Amino acid sequence: MRTFMLIVSMTTFIFTGCHQQKKSESLVIEMTNPTDRYRNNAGIVIERSQLNNPDSTLLPVLYDNNGKLIVSQLDDIDQDGQWDELAFICNFAPNENRTATLTWVTSEKYPTFKDSIQTSAGKESFKQFTASGDSILQEADSIGLGEIAVYSNKATYPIGKPNYLLISEGPVRRIYGIDRKESKVSAGRIAEMVTIWAGHKGYEKEIALINMPPNTLLLTGIKDNVLNQDTTFRAYEYGYVALMAHTLEKKSYYTGMAIIIPDEYYTRRGYTAYKGLNLWYAELKPNAENKVTFYVYGAKEKDNEGFRSADYFEEFIDYETLYIDNPIEINLVN
Template sequence: MKKVQVLFLAVITIAFQSCQTSEKENTGITFLLSNPSTIELVDKGVKIARTEIDFDSSKAVYPLIKTASGEIIPSQLDDIDGDGEWDEIFLVWNFAPNEEIEISLAWVEEAREYEKRTAVRFGKRDAIDQAVTSRKGDVLLADELPRSIGYQPYQTDGPSWENDKVGFRHYFDGRNSKDLFGKKTSAMSPKDVGVNSKGEVEDNYHTMEDWGRDILAVGNSVGLGGFTLLKDDKPARLGVLVTDSVNNIEKSTFKILSEGSVRSIIHFEYNNWDAFDRKYPKVEEKVSIVPGMYGFKNEVKFDGLQGDEHIAIGLVNIHNDKGIKQIDDFEDWVVLMTHDAQGYEKEWIIGMALILPKAQFIEMIEAPQEGNVTDSYLAKMKTVNNEPIEYYAIGAWELSDEGFREAAYFEQYLRDLVSEIQVDIQVNKITQE
């Protein structure tokens, strides 16, 4: 009996050592993450470029990241350029002021499930008598607008994206403006929002549900965080109005680049856009959303600019009687904010804002009262051909946080958010085995 016990202990010891060796071999790299600021960072995103990692695609392909104390950090692999290969590891973590955290990266065979804190929803039907199906992307040609084909093909008029705080949607049906979903819960909203029990496209998101609803009147503006192009301060709409049957864009392409637990990324490309009696061969935008923020990040660039145009970022101005406030005492960013009863029937307080790069911001102007771009404040930006402009669009609903009923509370939220945005976590590789 004693010999059996000794043998059993020996087997357990060998197995334990084997597990330790296997874990050590799989770990590979250790990084030091440093918060260089004196502020606390909550849900701070961190990027680790693929070029920082010696990666063997023939082995396990899913990252598992842990702190030195063994806590698992939610992370994902993201394909940023859409070439089918991942470009960076993205993770979200909390950092105390001036804190340094040592993390280890292991490669495992199965993807770990994390709490889902971002999502993208996109569906389409190919005929009026077909059900909507979930898609990863789509191409819209100039003669395929709802008015010309006789029905709305897209669920929620185009893709929607969200995090645990707020949601948005983009009118991919030719209008190319951006709308706001207010959320009352941190859970992701149902995948069938905008579709009825028969699988038909249905506007059922303007009624209050447990998760929230569409809360913003957009009209003929470019919405919250949409954009246009100015020439002599006159805007040209990238796309058309709901009453038009032919687009001024030859081809519009949408693609989901990533839909992960801690970041979702979508990409739009517009080819051969007619504006100002010119044709712009390509316009691109890349939208991303991460947890914890009442907003999304957008990156916009134009190809074919002739030097007398300016990109303008829009902030809808329909139910706003209190004007707009400019906050420019930050080093790198300018904030344009509104705060009023801006719901459909002015029934809710909504705070909205644009967080814009100060180096590219020129001034705020207002869209004309007539034309195909109206009801908008427009942030006029310094614009260079094929150089991106990155900015944030923020939407804060009083039913998401009752503090947003007060303008001072919303402004303080924006100030705290910009302070966090200005901090980049320093990533330093320590070892590689």
């Protein structure tokens, strides 16, 4: 449990301002879409500490301007038995400002929401899902899309056997912890936290290297497909790179795969043979806290005919990168 708690601090939130409450009363949540694009199922997280509710027995419930209940969930990220984060999703028009009202209710009056994430739990199925339930990996025993390997002393090592922990699941998002002991390189550990939002075709992967040798690097990538001999690489001016591939699977339908990486972690890209497969990879350098974050996407033609086009998929990733760089801005007002 302690291993997973080490990566809790990796999650960040955007607040343009916050006026904390002095008692358990309703408050207004002001939300702004800072982009000129429509945003569907935009994920929003508010920390419990930002709400400052003196009555710990009450739970927060959200309503829109029309008094309609907003689907949300409460997540116990550090697994101490108390919720830490309020998570919900909203749709936004370009540059739209929206508000929601937060009220407090007893546990008996807390609403029950129908699950929005249609995915399967378990260590094998974990490698197969995105938030929309799509299978985006074709080789469960390979490094696969978004899987990682250790690069140390000019050699590549597969990471240790994973231990999975379902941290939270609900109608809005699902969070997994993955703990791996690195016996082939050192006695250190690699802890991962994967967050999957409803209505999204990808997930966020946050990684912490614990007691690993200095200068340890990570590799992640996209396996090569003989029907697609190349990948597309994008370097965005606002601080991200993306590695993309558009492949014909089983000669029947196209799948787009991508990895979005913040500049602070990205060092280089290349092509190599690994575990019997050919792999387009990106090399990642942990920050001063020995942590790495990146984003993994998979989109299939059979779910959206537009993804038959490589240009369509690449434009989709361009906009996803824009959204990552421009999260919904939140302001809490009494």
